[in-house]
Each structure stands twice: as C-alpha cells, then as structure tokens.
Amino acid sequence: MCPLRERVSFPRRSATETEDFKDVLEKLENKIEHLVNALSTAQQFGGQPSPTSQNDHAGGHRSSQVLSTLCADIPNDASPSGSPPTSANPCSALTQQPSDMSASQIASPTDQGDYQSLGVTMSEADILLDRFRRLMAPGMPFIVLAPEITAQQLYNQKPVLLHAIVTVTYFHDLPRQQGMVKQLMRDISERVLMNSEKNIGILQGILVFVAWYHPHVFWGQQTTNLLHLSIALTIDMGIDRLPGSCHTDFKHAATKAVHGPNLVARAPTLEEHRALAGVFYLTSMLASSFKKIDALSYTKYMEDCLNSLVQAREHESDLLLVQIVRLQHLAEDTHTTEAPSAPMQMYIKAFEADLSKLKQNDPCKEDSTLLKLQYLSAEILVWELSLIDLQENKTKPLRSHLEDLYRCVEAIKSFIEVYFTIPIDAYLTIPFAVFGQFAHAFIVLTKLASLEMDGWDFRSLSVNFPQIIDEATNRFDRATKSSPDGLQVENESFAKWAHRLRWMKQVYEAKFLQENGFVAQERQNAVKILFDRPEGYDEATIAGAQQPTPPDDVLSGDFFSNFDETFWNSFAGDMDLGFPDGLLP
Known part of the structure; x- marks a missing residue:
C-alpha cells in the first residue's frame, strides 16, 4: 500500500465528508498501484508498440517521467500476480514499452x-x-x-x-x-x-x-x-423480426391481458441488424461451400434490415456488409435448388440475371478483395448447377452443357487468380469465409477435372490443375513461416493444410493421369521434382501399384464419388493439430 495516507493531515470534517474523502484517496492509491504494475509488466514483456497518435505517445512519455520516482524501487522483472508466462522470444510478446503506452491503457483498472x-x-x-x-x-x-x-x-x-x-x-x-x-x-x-x-x-x-x-x-x-x-x-x-410482431409466451400474454398492449415498442438498432446479417452470412457460407448446416432463413425483415443499413450509411463498412450478404443470399438460393420443376437452364438464366442486377445496383464502391471473391463465388455456384444437372441426368447430351461448364471453369480461374493475390502474411488474419470459398472452388474444379463422360476433354480448357495445387500448397507452406504484424509465429497448422493438398494431388495423378496416357516414370519424376519426396510420398503409389495413403486418415469408397462431403471431412474434420489430451471440450 502506498504510504500517502501517513503524509496527509485531514482537516476537521463531518464523518460523512471524511469517509467520502477516504474513498477518493483509496481510489487514488489503487490507481497508483495499477500504474506501477502496468509499467513493470510492460518492462518485462518488451515488444513492439502498436500505432498511436503523436499526442498519445508524448502523453505516455510524460506519464513515465512523472511516475519514475514512484517506480524507482520496482525491479525490472516485477510483474503483477497472476501474469501469464512470457514467450521464449520477446519479439512474440504482445506488449509495449512503458513510454509507448497510451494514457487509456495505463489508467485502465485491471483485477x-x-x-x-x-x-x-x-x-x-x-x-x-x-x-x-x-x-x-x-x-x-x-x-x-x-x-x-x-x-x-x-x-x-x-x-x-x-x-x-x-x-x-x-x-x-x-x-x-x-x-x-x-x-x-x-x-x-x-x-x-x-x-x-x-x-x-x-x-x-x-x-x-x-x-x-x-x-x-x-x-x-x-x-x-x-x-x-x-x-x-x-x-x-427477437432480433430476427420486427419488435412486437411475435409474442406468444405466457408472460407476455398475461401482461397484455392485465395492462393492455405496450404503448411504445422497442426500436430495433443498426447494431442488431448487422448481427442478424452476420448470422445469416456465416451459416449460409458454410452451407453453400460445404453443405454442413442449414442457413438461417432469409426473410423480408432481413431485407428491410439491409435497406435500413444502406439508408442510414452510419459506416462505410455497412455498404460492404449489405452487398456480400445479398450475394450470399443468391448463392444460398442456387445451392438449395433441388428437384426443379422447370428445366435447369431456366434457373441458371434467372440466377444469372439476378447476379447482373446485383452488380449494377452495387452500393459499395470499395475495391475489396472480399467482395470480389464473393461475386466470383456466387458465379461459380450459378454455373455449377449445369454440372450437377449433367451428373444427375446421364442421358442428357454433353453439348447442351458445354457453354455453362466453360463459364464455370472461367469463373473458377478468375476466383483463383484473385485468391492468389492475397499476401501470405494475411493468411492468419483473413476470415475463414475466404478459405471456405476457395475450398468450394477447388471442389468444383476437381469435379470438372475428374468428370468421366464421352467427349469431355478437360485439358482443352487450358487449366493446369496440378499447378494450381502446387501453388496453393506452396502458399500454405509459406504462411507457416509468415510474420503478420511483425510477429514471430509459432503455428504449424497451415503446414498440415499443405500436406493434405500434396496427398490430394497424388490421388488425382494416380487416378487420372495414368488413364490419360502418362507413363509411370514421367509421373514419378514430376512428383519427385515438385515435392522432393514430401511426407506421405509413396513410390508404389506413383508407379500405379496402389492408391496413395491419406496423411492422417483412411477414406472408404471412391474419393471422387461424393467429393463435397469426402473433401471436407478428410481435409478438415479429421485433421489432428496436436491438441494436448483433454484440451478439447
């Protein structure tokens, strides 16, 4: 406890005044103690400062000077009780030097x-x-x-x-x-x-x-x-509907019977509109990319919420939100089109028209990679309908789907081109939706590359499928060694993604390249050069004697027969990241 109380002589006051003054003094003492702890903690961790304004920087420096006498007796290795263990490398610590801490950071009470x-x-x-x-x-x-x-x-x-x-x-x-x-x-x-x-x-x-x-x-x-x-x-x-539009619980019914209806209904907030849109977007993204969940229903009220965000324009990011949600709504409609009563081509043309309308009326002028990928992801889903129709109706001639399949491939190529512009250092900070959309594009491209139908020639589309896998694998490997925000990263998870992609390339080559006339020795040499015998590499596999062994799990049945489910379960669900025993809840 700081010895200020011994140095202060209290004037004669009433008992109430004295107690109030003591409370103020005790709060001041607690703040001083917190300052000492905060400064000593920052000295212990070191690290790089986060950007602050010039005023904050100067203010923090002055605070350090004023408090230097108070902290003179505090050793450099002092830390508050309960502080977490520091990283072995001080460069990876997430703390600042005392002189770079803003006043708000120093004054925040921590218990x-x-x-x-x-x-x-x-x-x-x-x-x-x-x-x-x-x-x-x-x-x-x-x-x-x-x-x-x-x-x-x-x-x-x-x-x-x-x-x-x-x-x-x-x-x-x-x-x-x-x-x-x-x-x-x-x-x-x-x-x-x-x-x-x-x-x-x-x-x-x-x-x-x-x-x-x-x-x-x-x-x-x-x-x-x-x-x-x-x-x-x-x-x-109740944020999924207009307030007061659906009250069926007994408590509300009893209150209404006794006191009558509420005179003033609660007004919905823009914050609630954003959260509602976020729930729809994430559930729909997971549904359209991996077929893993049913999305929250898109209702007229949700569209009204989006219109309110556009009209209010409280933040520029609201316009981006509105457009990616509307595009995801279109994507949701395409992937839920099952057993259509009209010919599939009619649905495709209708969705294409809706997509063109969204582009024309786009309120978001921001050059956002997230928005570009959302447009292309929706486009892939539209043209994928033709592929689905072709797979489910084997009697239909291939030539009736060729134009749509070609446009699907072009949309995938455009998506991958944009995806490969994402900086490696951003891989640990971009949202999962980006990887989800990439995974879906990869799934559709694999379906097209592995399509077995008379007259189908995937190689004529100028798509180097193995090269795309190589580039994606290389980027995942580099992400493991990245340094976002100048940090030293201890995170090997993307290396596991890269390993899984290497295995998938082996599966593809073993199944399809041999059938297309590639001799085993050429394929063996190519894989040896590209991967330098990666983990999971199997000489017998490349020679065509057996199928490759998955890195972490064994798949039953034909890997490509139900690729949406097989890919996701094998690529993600069974991946072992080495969590300590008992850590997962």
Missing part, C-alpha cells in the same frame, strides 16, 4: 478476475484489440467498434466480445491460443446454457469466433454447434 477470464492482461488486450481493428475488422463488417473504446471499456460492456477478439488475434502462439479457446468455449457455454444470458455482446462474440474459426484457432468440430447457438440467440432476443 485478477479480468486476467483469469480473458487469458491476457488488460494491457495485452488493448494491443490485441488494436490488432483486430487494423488487420481483421475489415473482414468482419457485421460488428463495428467505436475507435475510442478501450479493452477495459469493451470488457465492461461486452465481455464475451472482447474475449473472442483476444482469442482470435492470438494466432501467433498456437499452444497458448489453444488454452484461450477452451476458456472461451467454457465462458460461452456457462453464460448461455447454464445462466441463460442473452445479449448482443454474446452473439457478436460468437460471430467473431466463428468468422476466424480456422484450424489454427481450434478444431473440435464445434462450428455447427456455435452457429446453431447463434441462431437460437437471434430468435430468443
């Missing part, structure tokens, strides 16, 4: 409960929040954070949202992030399932968590559970 629930100190949380704003928020327009809000303020208002943000931004240290993920899952489960909490902050936290639900975060196959939970929250909170 042991905050650290235990988040897995990081509030000083670290401020830096992670800044990282989220700069590197990840552009891919998450469904949540808007005030630029001035601090980690402590966000924790006070929406603790689950902050918890999700610090978890997904700790991608540089996978071992520690795994523990943070488990704690977040426990936090969400206890709040929603045990304590029946329902608020916008929990819903937003789930959206952030799922939006960056890459294998480098967590792979316990909880995605569908979390998304179903988000759907339940939107329904229970």
Whole structure:
C-alpha cells in the first residue's frame, strides 16, 4: 500500500465528508498501484508498440517521467500476480514499452478476475484489440467498434466480445491460443446454457469466433454447434423480426391481458441488424461451400434490415456488409435448388440475371478483395448447377452443357487468380469465409477435372490443375513461416493444410493421369521434382501399384464419388493439430 495516507493531515470534517474523502484517496492509491504494475509488466514483456497518435505517445512519455520516482524501487522483472508466462522470444510478446503506452491503457483498472477470464492482461488486450481493428475488422463488417473504446471499456460492456477478439488475434502462439479457446468455449457455454444470458455482446462474440474459426484457432468440430447457438440467440432476443410482431409466451400474454398492449415498442438498432446479417452470412457460407448446416432463413425483415443499413450509411463498412450478404443470399438460393420443376437452364438464366442486377445496383464502391471473391463465388455456384444437372441426368447430351461448364471453369480461374493475390502474411488474419470459398472452388474444379463422360476433354480448357495445387500448397507452406504484424509465429497448422493438398494431388495423378496416357516414370519424376519426396510420398503409389495413403486418415469408397462431403471431412474434420489430451471440450 502506498504510504500517502501517513503524509496527509485531514482537516476537521463531518464523518460523512471524511469517509467520502477516504474513498477518493483509496481510489487514488489503487490507481497508483495499477500504474506501477502496468509499467513493470510492460518492462518485462518488451515488444513492439502498436500505432498511436503523436499526442498519445508524448502523453505516455510524460506519464513515465512523472511516475519514475514512484517506480524507482520496482525491479525490472516485477510483474503483477497472476501474469501469464512470457514467450521464449520477446519479439512474440504482445506488449509495449512503458513510454509507448497510451494514457487509456495505463489508467485502465485491471483485477485478477479480468486476467483469469480473458487469458491476457488488460494491457495485452488493448494491443490485441488494436490488432483486430487494423488487420481483421475489415473482414468482419457485421460488428463495428467505436475507435475510442478501450479493452477495459469493451470488457465492461461486452465481455464475451472482447474475449473472442483476444482469442482470435492470438494466432501467433498456437499452444497458448489453444488454452484461450477452451476458456472461451467454457465462458460461452456457462453464460448461455447454464445462466441463460442473452445479449448482443454474446452473439457478436460468437460471430467473431466463428468468422476466424480456422484450424489454427481450434478444431473440435464445434462450428455447427456455435452457429446453431447463434441462431437460437437471434430468435430468443427477437432480433430476427420486427419488435412486437411475435409474442406468444405466457408472460407476455398475461401482461397484455392485465395492462393492455405496450404503448411504445422497442426500436430495433443498426447494431442488431448487422448481427442478424452476420448470422445469416456465416451459416449460409458454410452451407453453400460445404453443405454442413442449414442457413438461417432469409426473410423480408432481413431485407428491410439491409435497406435500413444502406439508408442510414452510419459506416462505410455497412455498404460492404449489405452487398456480400445479398450475394450470399443468391448463392444460398442456387445451392438449395433441388428437384426443379422447370428445366435447369431456366434457373441458371434467372440466377444469372439476378447476379447482373446485383452488380449494377452495387452500393459499395470499395475495391475489396472480399467482395470480389464473393461475386466470383456466387458465379461459380450459378454455373455449377449445369454440372450437377449433367451428373444427375446421364442421358442428357454433353453439348447442351458445354457453354455453362466453360463459364464455370472461367469463373473458377478468375476466383483463383484473385485468391492468389492475397499476401501470405494475411493468411492468419483473413476470415475463414475466404478459405471456405476457395475450398468450394477447388471442389468444383476437381469435379470438372475428374468428370468421366464421352467427349469431355478437360485439358482443352487450358487449366493446369496440378499447378494450381502446387501453388496453393506452396502458399500454405509459406504462411507457416509468415510474420503478420511483425510477429514471430509459432503455428504449424497451415503446414498440415499443405500436406493434405500434396496427398490430394497424388490421388488425382494416380487416378487420372495414368488413364490419360502418362507413363509411370514421367509421373514419378514430376512428383519427385515438385515435392522432393514430401511426407506421405509413396513410390508404389506413383508407379500405379496402389492408391496413395491419406496423411492422417483412411477414406472408404471412391474419393471422387461424393467429393463435397469426402473433401471436407478428410481435409478438415479429421485433421489432428496436436491438441494436448483433454484440451478439447
């Protein structure tokens, strides 16, 4: 305890005044103690400062000078009780030098409960929040954070949202992030399932968590559970419909019978509109890319919410949100077109017209890679309908589908071209939707490359399928060695993605290239040069004696017969990231 109380002589005051003054003094003492702890923690961690304004920098420096005498007796290795263990390499720590900390970071009160629930100190949380704003928020327009809000303020208002943000931004240290993920899952489960909490902050936290639900975060196959939970929250909170339009519970009916209807209905907020759109987008993306979940229904009220966001134009990101959701709605309609009563060509032409209309009326002028990929993903889904129709109706002539198949291939080539422009250092920060869309494009291209039908010549389309796999594999390998935000990364998950793609190339070559006249020796030499005998490489496989052995699991049946389900289950669901025993909830 700081010895200020011994140096202060209290004037004669009433008992109430004295107690009030003591309370103020005690708060001041607590702040001074927090300053000492914050500065000593920052000295311990070191690391690179996050961008701040010149005023914040100067203010932090002056604060350091003023407090130097208070901190003179504090050793450099002092740290607050309960501080997490530091990384072996100080370059990977997420803290700042004391002189670079903003005043809001220094003054934020931190208690042991905050650290235990988040897995990081509030000083670290401020830096992670800044990282989220700069590197990840552009891919998450469904949540808007005030630029001035601090980690402590966000924790006070929406603790689950902050918890999700610090978890997904700790991608540089996978071992520690795994523990943070488990704690977040426990936090969400206890709040929603045990304590029946329902608020916008929990819903937003789930959206952030799922939006960056890459294998480098967590792979316990909880995605569908979390998304179903988000759907339940939107329904229970009533943000999926106009307030007051659906009240059937007994409590409301009894209240209405006694007191009459409410005179003023609760006005929906733009924040709720964004969250509702986010739930639809993520559930629909997973449905259209992997057929793994039924999306939240797209209703007239949801369209009204999008129109409200366009009219209000509260944030520029709202226009991006509106367009990617409308494009995903089109994608949702295409992949749910089953057993059509009209010829498939009529559906294709109708969807093509809808896509052209969306392009013409696009309110978003931002040159966004996310939006480009969304357009091309929707286009692939439209032209894929012809491929599906051809596979399901073997009696139809191939020539009646050739134009659509060609346009599907061209859309895939355009998608892959844009996808390959994404910087390697951004792989750990881009949302999972991008990888989901790439996986779907890859699935469709593989179906086209492996299509067995008289007259079909995939090679005439000038698509080097093995080369595309090589490039994707190379980029995943490089992502493992990337340094986003200048961090030293300890995360090998993308290397596992690369390994799986190498195996898939072996499957493709063993099944199709030999049938197309490639001799075994040529194929063996090509694979040896490209992969330098990667893990899982099998001489007998390349020689055509047997099918390749999957890296981590054994698939039953023909790999290409039901490729959507087989690809996703083998590529992702059974992937072992080496989680410690008992870590997955």
